[in-house]
Amino acid sequence: xxxxxxxxxxxxxxxxxxxxxxxxxxxxxxxxxxxxxxxxxxxxxxxxxxxxxxxxxxxxxxxxxxxxxxxxxxxxxxxxxxxxxxxxxxxxxxxxxxxxxxxxxxxxxxxx
Numbered sequence: 001x002x003x004x005x006x007x008x009x010x011x012x013x014x015x016x017x018x019x020x021x022x023x024x025x026x027x028x029x030x031x032x033x034x035x036x037x038x039x040x041x042x043x044x045x046x047x048x049x050x051x052x053x054x055x056x057x058x059x060x061x062x063x064x065x066x067x068x069x070x071x072x073x074x075x076x077x078x079x080x081x082x083x084x085x086x087x088x089x090x091x092x093x094x095x096x097x098x099x100x101x102x103x104x105x106x107x108x109x110x111x112x
Contacts, residue, residue, distance in 0.1 A: 009038040012103035016061035018043055020083075022053055031080070033059055038100055040073065040084040048072065048081035057083055061099065066092045 014036035020029045020043065029049070035042040041057070049055060049072050059066040069087040088096065 010104075011035045011037040011042070012100070012107060014041070014061075014099065014103055016059050018060070019058045020045075020049065020081075021056040021058070022049055023056060024054075033061075034080070036096075036099060036103065038096065040070070040082060042080060042082050044080040046078055048075045048077070048079075051075045054086075055083065057085070064095045064099070066095045066099075068092060 012035065014033055016033045016036075018031045018033045018041075020031055021027070027049075029045055029047070031043040031045040033041050034044050041059070043057075051072050051074055053072045055070050055072060057066075057068050057070045067089070068085040070083045070085050073082045073084045075081045
């Protein structure tokens with residue numbers, strides 16, 4: 001089966017620690033971000049939440065903190081999950097935009 005490209009914005013390699021919280025059951029999963037975009041991220045984890053699960057994503061990179069109400073868009077057992085951001089507060093939006101700018105500059109630098 002071919003996977004169709006449905007992303008609304010470019011994804012960048014981005015390494016940071018993350019935590020997913022499924023609020024109804026108060027289940028927390030520690031994770032690691034491996035890719036980030038303006039609309040979501042990919043999280044590396046062994047036992048991801050199922051597709052459609054609503055979660056709070058918290059990402060910590062250096063001194064910066066980001067959080068967003070999100071939804072698991074796809075889930076790959078023993079691999080990780082793609083998460084789409086649904087609601088981002090103003091402070092987190094500022095952090096996300098800065099991370100996106102830095103990631104884009106890094107990619108441009110590597111292309112030389």
